[in-house]
Amino acid sequence: QVQLQESGPGLVKPSQTLSLTCIVSGGSISRSGDYWSWIRQHPGKGLEWIGYIYYSGSTYYNPSLKSRVTISVDTSKNQFSLKLNSVTAADTAVYFCARHGKTAIVTFDYWGQGALVTVSS
């Protein structure tokens, strides 16, 4: 059973960089066909997909955030990370990491429990 766990600071100052890591256990992050995404949820709101990474390092980002986002992978540690720079209060959200395949039907079948990140001075 694959498990994902987000970690990182819960409070980030405006204009700084938000950094989160997702540790994958119960399976290899390098398994062929598995993709690893970050998704966020603003308080009381819906879900916004941020981007994904493949174990090879290939990435794809939501164009709405692309200029500020970097997703990286460390296969030796079985984890992947999110960096979002120049944050504002609008980036306050619960950040989830999730696994999906890359068939025509992309389903997020395993999720972390979520990490609340507040942007405030």
Next chain:
Amino acid sequence: DIQMTQSPSSLSASVGDRVTITCRASQSINFYLNWYQQKPGKAPKLLIYAASNLQSGVPSRFSGSGSGTDFSLTISSLQPEDFAAYYCQQSYSTVYTFGQGTKLELK
């Protein structure tokens, strides 16, 4: 981006009721539509994939239908554990997008 619009935004119902939530895409997405359930403080859980396929372990009272732009999620007989938020999600476009959610509340 493909916009996903759910209705209603909230719904009050009783245990045993049959409820239907709808999701409309801003363009045709064929059958590339999934449904998730989210309880407070938890991550979403996949219920239905490819519009009408029940994810393993999900009770058969959940069902999905639709194709193109119009989709629906039906719960045939509400159970106490079904009161939660529900989201649709499209994967027709690589910029995956979700509906704004439907909050199902106990009447």
